[in-house]
Amino acid sequence: MPRMAAASLITRSRTTHLPRHLTCKASPSDHTPRKFITIPEPFSKRRRGRPVIASLREDGTGTGNNRSVGRALEMQGVLEDFPYDVVSKDLQTLPMPLSSTQSSNSVSDEPRLRVAYQGVRGAYSESAAEKAYPNCEAVPCEQFDTAFEAVERWLVDRAVLPIENSLGGSIHRNYDLLLRHRLHIVGEVKFAVRHCLLANHGVKLEDLKRVLSHPQALAQCENTLTRFGLVREAVDDTAGAAKHVAFNNLKDVGAVASSAAGMIYGLDILAQDIQDDCDNVTRFLMLAREPIIPGTDRPFKTSIVFSLEEGPGVLFKALACFALREINLTKIESRPLRKQPLRASDDNSNGFPKYFDYLFYVDFEASMADQQAQNALRNLKEVATFLRVLGSYPVDTSMI
Numbered sequence: 114m115p116r117m118a119a120a121s122l123i124t125r126s127r128t129t130h131l132p133r134h135l136t137c138k139a140s141p142s143d144h145t146p147r148k149f150i151t152i153p154e155p156f157s158k159r160r161r162g163r164p165v166i167a168s169l170r171e172d173g174t175g176t177g178n179n180r181s182v183g184r185a186l187e188m189q190g191v192l193e194d195f196p197y198d199v200v201s202k203d204l205q206t207l208p209m210p211l212s213s214t215q216s217s218n219s220v221s222d223e224p225r226l227r228v229a230y231q232g233v234r235g236a237y238s239e240s241a242a243e244k245a246y247p248n249c250e251a252v253p254c255e256q257f258d259t260a261f262e263a264v265e266r267w268l269v270d271r272a273v274l275p276i277e278n279s280l281g282g283s284i285h286r287n288y289d290l291l292l293r294h295r296l297h298i299v300g301e302v303k304f305a306v307r308h309c310l311l312a313n314h315g316v317k318l319e320d321l322k323r324v325l326s327h328p329q330a331l332a333q334c335e336n337t338l339t340r341f342g343l344v345r346e347a348v349d350d351t352a353g354a355a356k357h358v359a360f361n362n363l364k365d366v367g368a369v370a371s372s373a374a375g376m377i378y379g380l381d382i383l384a385q386d387i388q389d390d391c392d393n394v395t396r397f398l399m400l401a402r403e404p405i406i407p408g409t410d411r412p413f414k415t416s417i418v419f420s421l422e423e424g425p426g427v428l429f430k431a432l433a434c435f436a437l438r439e440i441n442l443t444k445i446e447s448r449p450l451r452k453q454p455l456r457a458s459d460d461n462s463n464g465f466p467k468y469f470d471y472l473f474y475v476d477f478e479a480s481m482a483d484q485q486a487q488n489a490l491r492n493l494k495e496v497a498t499f500l501r502v503l504g505s506y507p508v509d510t511s512m513i
């Protein structure tokens with residue numbers, strides 16, 4: 114395997130201004146203290162899942178006179194009650210929704226957008242945040258929940274989080290968090306993920322016994338790692354794995370991470386492009402406190418989540434709402450509906466014990482400004498027990 118030139122340790126200091134109740138955490142062995150957003154216990158363990166929902170009149174104008182706010186919130190908000198608590202908020206106090214052109218960070222004289230991502234410097238999520246919002250200040254967060262909370266608590270402006278990968282599949286945790294939190298999807302960004310096998314200077318492939326990385330990254334390199342005969346160990350993120358291997362000067366442990374992580378933490382690249390398929394793409398969602406006003410000037414996608422009553426053909430009926438209007442679905446994901454008490458039997462279960470209820474997450478190719486999309490959702494509302502629009506946003510059509 115060709116050995117790449119040793120990369121030098123790059124230190125880049127970036128100051129993250131956090132309110133006093135937030136701690137800055139750095140690894141004890143880290144020469145370059147990175148400031149992580151970590152939310153202290155009382156905040157992070159606090160019961161969440163209280164979407165702030167504006168009280169809207171039937172015509173969608175809301176309690177205030179701001180029609181566009183009302184319409185955008187109706188389009189992007191909860192269309193039906195849900196077993197989570199609901200706090201109502203006066204529309205006049207709500208900030209204006211973003212327009213779809215405001216969803217990027219292209220205006221140079223504006224203050225830099227602060228964008229939360231999960232992981233440490235060198236994580237793919239950091240690169241995705243920078244692709245989504247060029248010139249942003251990427252703010253590392255320990256966990257996905259922390260990134261959600263950082264936006265909700267106005268510590269940052271946006272979050273960019275992975276949702277699915279072309280090889281490894283869905284990132285279930287983020288599907289669950291989308292529902293538990295009240296953020297809106299304002300964009301998507303696709304990022305080509307090219308993994309490297311990294312190790313300390315002087316370490317050869319045959320010296321390695323174990324390899325550390327994010328579970329998704331390990332899954333994406335399944336074939337190669339099996340061929341190398343390496344034992345996999347899952348950690349929080351790819352760059353964190355590289356950092357751990359470097360700062361502990363491990364000689365028999367490698368990391369699967371980006372070449373950028375190798376540069377940052379001074380590791381050699383033992384093997385490049387080790388993902389099982391050269392087209393390894395992760396789709397990230399851009400999240401904000403306010404929705405964008407959906408347009409029709411370019412391709413838009415809409416993400417929704419709904420639940421259905423038990424019974425034959427209900428999912429068929431739900432999906433027919435889109436099929437009958439020729440609306441293309443790009444993704445469907447089902448997740449267990451937590452907090453649903455076990456029902457030993459009920460009227461609809463035909464005597465079968467009922468253990469599972471599901472939430473269906475669907476992405477479809479249409480804007481909420483599109484009449485057909487609104488009709489489809491109106492139709493879906495008739496069969497769904499719960500329906501929420503998570504966001505209507507421009508499709509990432511960029512070449513990856």
Ligand SMILES: O=C(O)C(=O)C[C@]1(C(=O)O)C=C[C@@H](O)C=C1
Pocket residue numbers: 231232235236237238239275278284306327329330349350351352395
């Ligand atoms: O660990 C990282 O570098 C990440 O950005 C996380 C993550 C993920 O959660 O899927 C993102 C992209 C890659 O698919 C692998 C890992």
